[in-house]
Each structure stands twice: as structure tokens, then as C-alpha cells.
Amino acid sequence: MGGSNTWPEAGYAEREKLFQQHVTYQQGMVWYLANDPAVPERVRTFTQKFGLPKGEFTETGGWPHELYVREARRLLTDYVMTEKNCRRQVEAPESIGLASYQMDSHHTSRVIIDGVVKAEGCIEGHVKEPFPVSYRSIVPREAECSNLLVPVCLSSTHVAYGSIRMEPVFMLLGQSAATAAVQALEGRTSVQKVAYPKLRARLLADGQRLDWPLP
Structure with missing residues (x-):
């Protein structure tokens, strides 16, 4: 810890x-x-x-080759996913996929309270239903980097990342990022200028789920 x-x-x-x-x-x-x-x-x-x-x-000797790293650096874009998105108090715009796991983070330290050692920092916030993840959270600010999509280390608070970071979500965000990259190449433009309606239409045609409840 x-x-x-x-x-x-x-x-x-x-x-x-x-x-x-x-x-x-x-x-x-x-x-x-x-x-x-x-x-x-x-x-x-x-x-x-x-x-x-x-x-x-x-x-x-039977031990994995790499250390499991859940979270370190993350992107900072014009749209940051937060706990309010996870709780559906704020709807993330330009959905490119749904996340649904609880807001989960491990303990960060141990403290002594009344002579008893206790762990603190654990977060386990319930997510009632799937919530959308914004395209804007995987796209850097164009003045900083115009040719990059970041579906894993996306723009998110620590609490929201505890929900979004599940492998199935990374897979569907990766699919959406790849689709956006192709459309940027075909349109000879940057990923920031990809037309979301066109991206959304292609994702839906490919079977991506972008809204909840499902239409």
C-alpha cells in the first residue's frame, strides 16, 4: 500500500x-x-x-513478466469524465461506448485510530446503470497534439477511471478510436475535426451500443 x-x-x-x-x-x-x-x-x-x-x-518461474498497472498518467482534454457521469447526473456528450462497472479504487494508506490499524482510501461507488463515455475524453486538445487518440489513458478523474478502466470498455473504446482514425484519414482531417454524427452512424452500423437504455 x-x-x-x-x-x-x-x-x-x-x-x-x-x-x-x-x-x-x-x-x-x-x-x-x-x-x-x-x-x-x-x-x-x-x-x-x-x-x-x-x-x-x-x-x-511462474511469475508474470509485467507488473499490473491500473492507473498512472491520464489525458487532460476539453472533456473530463467524472463521478457525475458515472452516476448519470451529467450526460457525457458524443458517446462512443458504455461503461458500467462500479467506481472502484484500492486503499491508499494505513492509519491508527484508537490503537487499531485501519486502511483508508478505498472507494466502491455503485453505478446503477451503464453510462456513455465521451469521444472528447479520448481526443487531445488540438493545439497540444492533433494526431492522437487515447482510448485507455483517457481524460478522467481518479474516481470515474475506477469504473471506466475495465478491459471490455477499453476494447470498445479502442474500436471507436480506430473507426474515428479511419474517418480522419479518409477525410484528410485531424481526429479533433471528425464529424461526430458520421462517426456515430458508423459505430451504430457496426453494432456499437452508445445509449442506455438501449433504443
Whole structure:
């Protein structure tokens, strides 16, 4: 907890160091749960059944080659997705897909309250129904970059990103970004100047779901 705080601004060497620290932490935690006499026997017995996949990541002893990074730098555009979008209090314009997962973020630190150690910073906000993600949240400001679409590190607050960051949403935003890129090329224009009505029509024709409830 807190071990990833320097990741966004770190260079390759520092990120490798952070990666190895996380590996050591996970290995140590599993060993402790499986072997330390301070852990209840039923927990140790249960944990001792865990194992690494024998046929995967063979070059690194069964451990994944990369660290899972959920969130670091994100785009800042003229439209920032927020919690109000997730709660449908504000409707995001120019929908290019729907997200629906809860606004979920892990703990950030531990504090001592009345002599008891407690974790803080966890967010688990309910999303009642799917909500649209705006095309403007994946398109940089043209004065900053005119030839880029960013469907993953999109313009979003930390809370809203906790919902949008699910892999199926990245896939559908990627499809929408690819469609916009083709239309920009065909129209000999920038991605910022792609006509949304034309983009929307093509996405719907391809089976994309842009509104909820479904029409």
C-alpha cells in the first residue's frame, strides 16, 4: 500500500525496482500465510494449496513478466469524465461506448485510530446503470497534439477511471478510436475535426451500443 506512488514519474530503472519490490512483497505475504505459526492453521492449510501455473511464465518461474498497472498518467482534454457521469447526473456528450462497472479504487494508506490499524482510501461507488463515455475524453486538445487518440489513458478523474478502466470498455473504446482514425484519414482531417454524427452512424452500423437504455 503506497508502494506504487512514485511509478508515474519514475524512469525505467526505478520502475524495475518497484516491480521487484512488489514481487518480494507478494512472495513474502504468501509464504507468511502458508508457514508462519502465528497464522491460524486453517489459513495455513488453505494457502498451502496455492501454486504458480506450471505451463505459464516459465522463463520467470511462474511469475508474470509485467507488473499490473491500473492507473498512472491520464489525458487532460476539453472533456473530463467524472463521478457525475458515472452516476448519470451529467450526460457525457458524443458517446462512443458504455461503461458500467462500479467506481472502484484500492486503499491508499494505513492509519491508527484508537490503537487499531485501519486502511483508508478505498472507494466502491455503485453505478446503477451503464453510462456513455465521451469521444472528447479520448481526443487531445488540438493545439497540444492533433494526431492522437487515447482510448485507455483517457481524460478522467481518479474516481470515474475506477469504473471506466475495465478491459471490455477499453476494447470498445479502442474500436471507436480506430473507426474515428479511419474517418480522419479518409477525410484528410485531424481526429479533433471528425464529424461526430458520421462517426456515430458508423459505430451504430457496426453494432456499437452508445445509449442506455438501449433504443
